[in-house]
Structure formats: structure tokens, C-alpha cells
Amino acid sequence: MTPECSRVMDRLGEALPPDLAAHVANCQECQVVTGGFEFISGPSPAPTAPASASSDDEDDEDTLPGQFDARRFALETLAKQPKARPWWHGLVLLVGVHAATVGVGLMLLSRDFWVGNAAHSSIVVGVAILILALLGAGTYIALSPHRRVVPWVAVLATSGALGLTVVLTGSGQQGRAFLAGLVGCMGTELAVTVVPLAVTLVLLSRSAFHPVRALAAGLSAGAASLLVLHLHCPDGTASHLLWGHVVPWLGLGGIAVLLRSRMPTSSHAP
Amino acid sequence: MKPASAPVRTGDDSGRASVAPESDEVLMARFCEGQALAFDALFQRHSRQVRGYLTRLTGSASTAEDLVQLTFMSLVRSRGRFLAGSRFKPWLYAIATNAARDFQRRGRRPEELTPEGELPTGVADEGPGPRDVGLERAVRQALDALPEGQRIPILLHRFEGMGFAEIADTLGLTESAVKVRAHRGYTRLRELLATLRTETLE
Numbered sequence: 001m002t003p004e005c006s007r008v009m010d011r012l013g014e015a016l017p018p019d020l021a022a023h024v025a026n027c028q029e030c031q032v033v034t035g036g037f038e039f040i041s042g043p044s045p046a047p048t049a050p051a052s053a054s055s056d057d058e059d060d061e062d063t064l065p066g067q068f069d070a071r072r073f074a075l076e077t078l079a080k081q082p083k084a085r086p087w088w089h090g091l092v093l094l095v096g097v098h099a100a101t102v103g104v105g106l107m108l109l110s111r112d113f114w115v116g117n118a119a120h121s122s123i124v125v126g127v128a129i130l131i132l133a134l135l136g137a138g139t140y141i142a143l144s145p146h147r148r149v150v151p152w153v154a155v156l157a158t159s160g161a162l163g164l165t166v167v168l169t170g171s172g173q174q175g176r177a178f179l180a181g182l183v184g185c186m187g188t189e190l191a192v193t194v195v196p197l198a199v200t201l202v203l204l205s206r207s208a209f210h211p212v213r214a215l216a217a218g219l220s221a222g223a224a225s226l227l228v229l230h231l232h233c234p235d236g237t238a239s240h241l242l243w244g245h246v247v248p249w250l251g252l253g254g255i256a257v258l259l260r261s262r263m264p265t266s267s268h269a270p
Numbered sequence: 271m272k273p274a275s276a277p278v279r280t281g282d283d284s285g286r287a288s289v290a291p292e293s294d295e296v297l298m299a300r301f302c303e304g305q306a307l308a309f310d311a312l313f314q315r316h317s318r319q320v321r322g323y324l325t326r327l328t329g330s331a332s333t334a335e336d337l338v339q340l341t342f343m344s345l346v347r348s349r350g351r352f353l354a355g356s357r358f359k360p361w362l363y364a365i366a367t368n369a370a371r372d373f374q375r376r377g378r379r380p381e382e383l384t385p386e387g388e389l390p391t392g393v394a395d396e397g398p399g400p401r402d403v404g405l406e407r408a409v410r411q412a413l414d415a416l417p418e419g420q421r422i423p424i425l426l427h428r429f430e431g432m433g434f435a436e437i438a439d440t441l442g443l444t445e446s447a448v449k450v451r452a453h454r455g456y457t458r459l460r461e462l463l464a465t466l467r468t469e470t471l472e
Contacts, residue, residue: 001453009449010434012427012456029457036456039463040409040428066335067313070342074301074309077346082304084350145351147364147442207348208368209375261375268340268368269348270361270442 005030012037090203091143097199098135098224105192105228116234118171124231127169131227134162138220142213143203147270149212159219159253163246166226171236181235185244192225193252204260208268211257218256222249294358302349313342316359319430320366326425327370329414337373341366360439363430367422367440412462420455423448 001009004023008016008030016024024030106114117124137158141150175181200221204214226249233245292300292308294315300308317338324334324341344365352361413421426432426440434452438445 001450005453006446006449009453029453032460033453033456036458036460036463037428039460040413066317066339066342067310069339070313070317070346071306071310073343074346075306078304078306084302084352087351089350145348145353147360147439149442207351208365209372265372267344267348267351268365268372269344269351270364270368 001029002027005033009033087143087145090206091139094139094143094196094199094203095136097196098139098221101192101196101224102227105225106232109188109228109232114231116232117230118173118234118236119169123169127165127230128227130162130165131223131230134158135220135223135227138216138223142200142217142220143207145207145270149210150216152212152215155212155216155219159250163242163250166230166246167238167241170238170241172238173234173236175233175235175237175240178240181240182244185229185233185235185240186248189222189225189229189245189248189252192228193222196221196224197252197256200256201259201263205263205265206267207265208270209260209265211261214257214260215253217260218253219249221256222252225249225252295356298349298352298358299354302352309346312345312358316362317342320362323363323425323430324366324370326410326413326429327367327422328373329410333373337366337369340369344369357436357439359432360436363426363432363440364442408463408466412459412466415462416455416458420451420458423452424455424459427452 004020005027008020008024011020012034024034110116115124141155176184197218200217204217226245229245235241235244292311294312297308297312301312320341321334321338324337325331328334328337341362345362352358413424416424422441423437426437427434432440434445434448438448441448
């Protein structure tokens, strides 16, 4: 599409200036587009609503169909909460839940030591910061009312890169037997994620379902437990980190999408 | 050429008259502050157009009626998600589009389907005045044959009178992406309508 074609698109249905009219005369694509536009120019004005006799209010000629119910709902909502609660209240709540989950998880798991990861302290701190950054970004993407949605590939690439970083920066230190360690860490990850994931899903149901947002939210909720495991788990072999930490975390993202898609939506706002 | 927003019907109520000349964004800000009259004005200003859009999008007037309710209830529940400085109409149509998508994703009500379990191809239109019913049916069939990504931009552009910037805002896309979709949609529509016209003549 050339810039002239784009200008023609902007002025569809209006009288074209001479330069654009000349362009249309010579551009087959624009002729087809303007033809398609004109084809549907006449018919199909906005259909009128079917007659409804659901309420007395609708006898009032000034009241539109459905207005009685909508107004009643608006009044009830305003009575409960006169001023709108800003969207970021949910964001603050969820970040708080994530932070509390990490804190409580570490307290419950750490009897003798807070950090069991035997890798160099700078690596432990660096990876922890990356996990925290993803946790915050994922929560923001999930709950932000901005309509421009982050593409799938960006969310998948970022989470994949973080997973790879976690696996490659392990201490290499062998802990328990592979299967025992795997079951223990997977169970811990699931248990720690229950509360943040539940709160996340409740908050997600208050806006329109969008799979990428749900994935980001699930990965963010799972990142809380990934952080707990990253700090606490002394097993630093790549296979353990991959199958016991990263794969369950990615799975939690998928579970979040699945659960959200089956939940009712209380509001379809973006 | 494109339809303009319907004026607010204020009636005799002086309270309503006081909010009539305000822009949608100002009304929405007042509603967020707790003024129910601002909601009335927004409903009166937009509900008919939203109903028309949803009827075209879903192919069912009764479904559209339900979805209009859902749209405005969502507006009430999520008024805190309306960002100051953003435009109201794209936000409202984004809600309506999401409601229709959710409805279609979860499956239609049995009474909305034909005995063969298919979507109805036409919508009973009770609008006044003589119209070319055959052409309307052809346009509807052609629109229904478009993929959603092309159909929604065309519905918003051609029938709701929205500019491409507003449509982009509604759908969370770039303006150029919307133009490309609409361009492809109009091209495909012309092909489909030419085919349908040929079939009708034969």
C-alpha cells in the first residue's frame, strides 16, 4: 500500500481532492477498495432493537431499551462504591501478594539458612533480580488497561530466556536423588503458587480475556515460587533446574491460560 | 458521509440538560466521580449505535440486546480502567467487541442457531423505509464470509463511522495494521459481492 493508497483509505466515502482522484484513476487496488466501500454504502442502517416489555420504565419514550436495567445496575454500583477505584489498585494488591508469598515461602522453607543456592552470590542475586523483573513486568502486562497487547513471541521469548538463564547459572552441585529432588521442588512450586495464582485469576476475570495477558499473569504468579526455589534449593544441576524448576514454572503459565479461558468474565473492559 | 454521533436526548430534566453538551470523556470522568446522570447521557448517546454494531457482528438482534447490557455493565464495573486522556468511543467499542468475542468463544445459545446448528445468515431489521433486501442479504453474506480480523475494522469504519486511528485504538493495533486489514477486507468484499451478484443474475 503506497502513501497515496493510505490517503485514499482515510478519505473513503468523501469527495477526493484532484490529486487523489487522479491516483485512484490509475491505481487498480484503490479502484477495487473504493468499489468495495461503495458496494456497501446504501444498505444496512443500524437495526432497531426489538420491542421489549420488561419494565415499566421502558414505556417512557425518553428511555431506551435496556436503559432501566443498566441504570439500576449503575446506581447499585455507585451506592456501593461512589468513586471509581483506579486499575492500579489491583496491580498493587497482586504485587503485594507475590511479595508476601515469597517472604512466607522462604520463611517456611528456611529453617537453618535463607539461601541454599550454592552458586556465586552475585549470580544468585543477579538471577533473582531478573526473576523479580519478570514478575513485575508480567503482573503489569496482565492487569494494565492499555489496549496494545504485548505479542506472544515477546512473552515466550522473555520467559524462555529467563528459564535458560536459571538452568545455565546453576551451581552444578548435586543435592538429593534426581527423582526425589524433582518431586520435592515441583510440589513446592505448585504449593507456593496456589495463592498468587488464585488471586491473579480473580483479578484477571475483572477484565476481558486475552490469552497473552493470562500467560503473562500465570508466569508472573509462578515466578514467585520460582524465586523461592532459586534462593532456597541447594540442588544446582542443570537437569534438576530444568525439570524441577523451569518446566513446572512454564507449565503454570499454560495452566493460567487454561483456567482463565474457562472462568466467567465479570467485565469485558480491556 | 459517515454517521455522526447521535445527539444526547436530554428531555425536560434540568439535571440531564446540564450534562448534555459535555464530551464523552468529560461525562465518563463525571461518572467515575459518582454521577449517575453522566451514565444516563452516555447510555443514551451510544447504546443504539453499539446495538447496531453488535447486531452486525453477531448476526442476531436478541443477542446484541444482551450484549449491549453486558457492555454497559462492564463499563460500570470497570470505570476505573478508563484512562484519563484516552478516547471514550474506542474504549466502549473495545468492550462491546470483547463481549461479542467472549459470547462466540463460549458458544451460542441454542435458540440463536438454525435447526442445522448453524449461524443465522440474516437479521430481521425493523427499520423504516423501503430497502433492497436482496442487496442487504448479499452484503451480510459477504461480510459474514470475511475473517474477523477484516470484518471488524470494516464494520467499525463503514457502519460506525470511526476513523482508522479510532479503530486501531479499539482493537489494540497500529493504524497501519488496521488500514491493511480494511484494505484487504474491502477488496475481498468487492470480489464476494461481484460473485454473489453474478450468481443471483444466473
